[in-house]
Amino acid sequence: MPELPEVETTRRGISPHIEGRVLRQIDVRDGRLRWPVPEGLDELLQGRKLLAVERRGKYLLMRFSTGHLLMHLGMSGSLSIVDGHTHDAEQIGKHDHIDLVFSGGVILRYTDPRRFGSLLWTDQPVEAHELIHHLGPEPLEEEFTSDYLYQRSRKKKQAIKTFIMDSQVVVGVGNIYANEALFRSGIRPTRAAGSVSRAKYERLVADIKMVLAQAIEQGGTTLKDFVGGDGKPGYFKQELLAYGRGGEPCVQCGKAMKEIKLGQRATVYCTRCQS
Structure with a gap:
């Protein structure tokens, strides 16, 4: 998708x-x-x-x-x-x-x-509109802040990965980019959202904004595909550090990345670098 x-x-x-x-x-x-x-x-x-x-x-x-x-x-x-x-x-x-x-x-x-x-x-x-009114803030806009995410997460036992993928919390943080942002932030995807510290949320919000902005920037090279092509930018050729790398060495510590299903979605993380 x-x-x-x-x-x-x-x-x-x-x-x-x-x-x-x-x-x-x-x-x-x-x-x-x-x-x-x-x-x-x-x-x-x-x-x-x-x-x-x-x-x-x-x-x-x-x-x-x-x-x-x-x-x-x-x-x-x-x-x-x-x-x-x-x-x-x-x-x-x-x-x-x-x-x-x-x-x-x-x-x-x-x-x-x-x-x-x-x-x-x-x-x-x-x-x-019924499809729009319930949506959370845009992740690249100013209203999406660490304070907002921290406050929304309090007492939440839901896994942090499914929490940030909830469009009522924030829109557009899909599976690929949730994996990437959590890896960069050093947060284990299965961790309860309510147990993540304010400092970690500051890092996470910054990393969400970074991975999305980088993907959009890299996607700019595909704009020509919309004219006389199939119109599909696809998943951009990025340096993905977590998604799709289950079983491969972690780029930070070398330990094999672990892959599990979380919310029926492929979830990849490093058991050493993410806690």
Whole structure:
């Protein structure tokens, strides 16, 4: 599933091509996504200018003067920019479910083999939408602080890894980046969130911000993939110190990294360096 850096890279990849353009039509070839694509979107938005492409958590928000399109990429969704004047626009694949056709012949194409993504519409304040209103702070924004995380964690017996992956606590800290931040912070993923000290939370918040910012920066090299490509930034070629390294030597002490299942997610840590 795309994590926050992948979604942010997607936003940055598509926005220069479609922001400020008029939406000419929406072609829904298969609206059977996680939730059915609302009927009548084409009539509702035809001729409207796209004001901005924003992000909240893992949701892409396409802002029009009359409301927002909410898009989630699900497990396997991706977006690509297609030039409607070329032969590529006619090459519609089996899983190319939706085209948003903008002025100038620019097409935003949504592809999703597993159809777990979504495209929804709201004309109400987007912050109040049922999929958005409960979300915690953005990890790269100022309101996500060590004091906030420390206070939220008090008396929590929940494992620290599942705690920071809870979107009601903070959005976008997915499995890969939770593993990485906890390794860098020297915190064992299974440790109770309420037992982590304020000093450790200061380190953890800094490391969460660092690993996410680095992933987004590295994702910038994939922006060209959104034009004439498959639109998938994938998981960026990073120096992952923990995730996917079960059984391999710890980069700090050399001891074999331990891999377990925690909350049904692969969790890798060093029993010597993380406590």
